[in-house]
Amino acid sequence: MPRAQQAERVPPHPDLADVTLQQVLEALVDPVRRLIVTALHAAETDVACGAIDLPVGKSTATHHFHVLREAGVIRQHYRGTSRLNTLRREEFEAAFPGLLDLVVRASQPRAD
Amino acid sequence: MPRAQQAERVPPHPDLADVTLQQVLEALVDPVRRLIVTALHAAETDVACGAIDLPVGKSTATHHFHVLREAGVIRQHYRGTSRLNTLRREEFEAAFPGLLDLVVRASQPRAD
DNA sequence: ACGAAAGGACGATCACCGTCAAACTTCGAT
DNA sequence: ATCGAAGTTTGACGGTGATCGTCCTTTCGT
Numbered sequence: 001m002p003r004a005q006q007a008e009r010v011p012p013h014p015d016l017a018d019v020t021l022q023q024v025l026e027a028l029v030d031p032v033r034r035l036i037v038t039a040l041h042a043a044e045t046d047v048a049c050g051a052i053d054l055p056v057g058k059s060t061a062t063h064h065f066h067v068l069r070e071a072g073v074i075r076q077h078y079r080g081t082s083r084l085n086t087l088r089r090e091e092f093e094a095a096f097p098g099l100l101d102l103v104v105r106a107s108q109p110r111a112d
Numbered sequence: 113m114p115r116a117q118q119a120e121r122v123p124p125h126p127d128l129a130d131v132t133l134q135q136v137l138e139a140l141v142d143p144v145r146r147l148i149v150t151a152l153h154a155a156e157t158d159v160a161c162g163a164i165d166l167p168v169g170k171s172t173a174t175h176h177f178h179v180l181r182e183a184g185v186i187r188q189h190y191r192g193t194s195r196l197n198t199l200r201r202e203e204f205e206a207a208f209p210g211l212l213d214l215v216v217r218a219s220q221p222r223a224d
Numbered sequence: 225a226c227g228a229a230a231g232g233a234c235g236a237t238c239a240c241c242g243t244c245a246a247a248c249t250t251c252g253a254t
Numbered sequence: 255a256t257c258g259a260a261g262t263t264t265g266a267c268g269g270t271g272a273t274c275g276t277c278c279t280t281t282c283g284t
Contacts, residue, residue, distance in 0.1 A: 021218035025141040030242080031134065050260060060243055062262060081251045081260045098210025106133035142272080162230065172273055174232055193230045193281045 010077050011069065016088070016095040019072040024096055027071035028103060032056055033064050037073060037087065037100070038107040046084035121190050123181065128200070128207040131184040136208055139183035140215060144168055145176050149185060149199065149212070150219040158189075158196035 027033055032054055039052040054061050065085065068074045072095070075086045092100060139145055144166055151164045166173050177197065180186045184207070187198045204212060 021146075021214060022141075022143065025137060026241095029134075029137040029141045032242085034133075048260080056242080057244055058261070059245080059263080063242075066262095078250095078261095083261065096214055099214065102133060102208055102211065138271095144272085160230080168272085169274055170231070171233080171275080175272075178232095190231095190280095195231065 013075060014070060014072050016072045016091050019095065021096070023071045024073070024099065027067050027073055028099070030064065030067075032060075033068055034103050034107065036064060036068060036085075037103050040074060040085055040087045041100070041104050046086050048082040048084055050082070123188055125187060126182060126184050128184045128203050131207065133208070135183045136185070136211065139179050139185055140211070142176065142179075144172075145180055146215050146219065148176060148180060148197075149215050152186060152197055152199045153212070153216050158191075158198050160194040160196055162194070 028037070035054060036052055040047055049061060049065055054064075056064070065074070065076065065083070069076055072088060073092060075088050076083055078084070087100070089100070140149070147166060148164060152159055161173060161177055166176075168176070177186070177188065177195070181188055184200060185204060187200050188195050190196070199212070201212065
């Protein structure tokens with residue numbers, strides 16, 4: 001095992017051109033996953049999985065992050081024992097304009 | 113039974129302000145329902161349920177139209193033995209901007 | 225009045241997806 | 255070297271929703 005220089009292992013991320021609307025809708029239809037999206041949107045920097053408190057167990061959380069990553073919604077990379085997450089804002093917005101806004105907006109208390 | 117003048121029975125339609133993003137995403141995540149949306153979008157006038165050919169049986173189709181109506185996506189009214197459907201374009205667009213466009217756009221062969 | 229056409233209601237089935245617990249892996253710190 | 259923290263993997267379970275077939279209802283033609 002090459003002890004290289006902290007290779008910052010990166011799990012596979014899809015090209016957003018290869019992500020289908022079906023995938024994206026399936027990803028965003030789950031309330032827990034929208035919670036994650038909302039939290040990441042509010043964050044200024046990368047956020048570790050455990051830093052977002054979710055109403056589900058660890059393994060389920062892992063699953064949700066996985067789904068979001070495969071749908072091109074978030075980007076993940078390791079740092080130490082943590083996995084940091086970010087929204088793929090611009091990219092995603094370009095591919096599915098308006099969608100993230102809808103999710104974020106719906107999470108806010110209606111204050112018209 | 114009052115033989116009134118063809119009362120054009122109308123099933124209950126939700127106010128779009130009462131429709132949640134959750135509902136809408138659940139409605140649009142189904143490919144068959146997106147097919148319906150696409151067909152209605154392409155149509156110039158109201159369309160009967162049977163006029164859209166779907167890869168499912170009659171009762172299933174009825175179910176899908178029901179879900180779409182409850183999610184505020186379509187409007188339905190009877191005419192004779194048929195049930196006519198329309199998209200609630202402006203209303204829906206105002207409540208969930210961009211969503212219908214995403215669905216319609218995704219249904220078209222990628223012709224960038 | 226009858227029959228056909230267009231839907232709707234109902235019950236059953238089936239597959240999938242979210243959930244959890246438990247065991248395992250990695251990395252950092254002591 | 256060891257321990258703990260943070261995730262991951264795996265397998266099992268359960269609920270929900272899509273689907274179908276069948277039967278019922280309504281309305282239009284004739």
